Amino acid sequence: MYKAFTIILFLISSTLFAQSIEEFEKQSNETKKVAKEYIDIYFSFDHDKVKKYYTDETVWFDPTGEVAFGGKKQIGTEAIIKNFESWGDLGPADFKIKHEFFFEKFAVMSGFLTYSWTSAEGKTFHYKELPLTVTLKIIDGKVLEHLDYGDYLVVFKQSREQSN
Numbered sequence: 001m002y003k004a005f006t007i008i009l010f011l012i013s014s015t016l017f018a019q020s021i022e023e024f025e026k027q028s029n030e031t032k033k034v035a036k037e038y039i040d041i042y043f044s045f046d047h048d049k050v051k052k053y054y055t056d057e058t059v060w061f062d063p064t065g066e067v068a069f070g071g072k073k074q075i076g077t078e079a080i081i082k083n084f085e086s087w088g089d090l091g092p093a094d095f096k097i098k099h100e101f102f103f104e105k106f107a108v109m110s111g112f113l114t115y116s117w118t119s120a121e122g123k124t125f126h127y128k129e130l131p132l133t134v135t136l137k138i139i140d141g142k143v144l145e146h147l148d149y150g151d152y153l154v155v156f157k158q159s160r161e162q163s164n
Helices: 002-042 047-053 063-069 077-085 152-163
Strands: 059-061 089-103 106-118 124-139 142-150
Touching: 002 047, 002 089, 002 106, 002 124, 002 142, 047 077, 063 142, 063 152, 089 124, 124 152, 142 152
Parallel strands: 059 142
Antiparallel strands: 089 106, 106 124, 124 142
């Protein structure tokens, strides 16, 4: 009797676990699709296009940018876009992803960002291979949380080199 109960319990749990895997896989694939679309638009700096991924509850934050530049957590589409616009003239960007994974509603992408920025004085700086990790929380096609982690020491050093 105990052996039969154990076998039945094993079969039930195996079936439930298999269904969970399929659900996780389905959700993970949808997260990957949205994350890839979003990250391409995000790094194109097209504010009109990127805002369709946000809600009034979306949180955007770069904790390393807070330390480096005094950036603050932004909540809601309007605040996020206003923050982006305050960055000034950002040129083309290329985010070369070296490692990524997508699990359920989470996306994590790490790589190197190359981009340019023109200061208010009109000097253009070119930044190469800034190590960057982006984490996203995506639900129903919307980015509910976007966190950036950048090694801004690279930016500081490259700025100094280009200022001389």
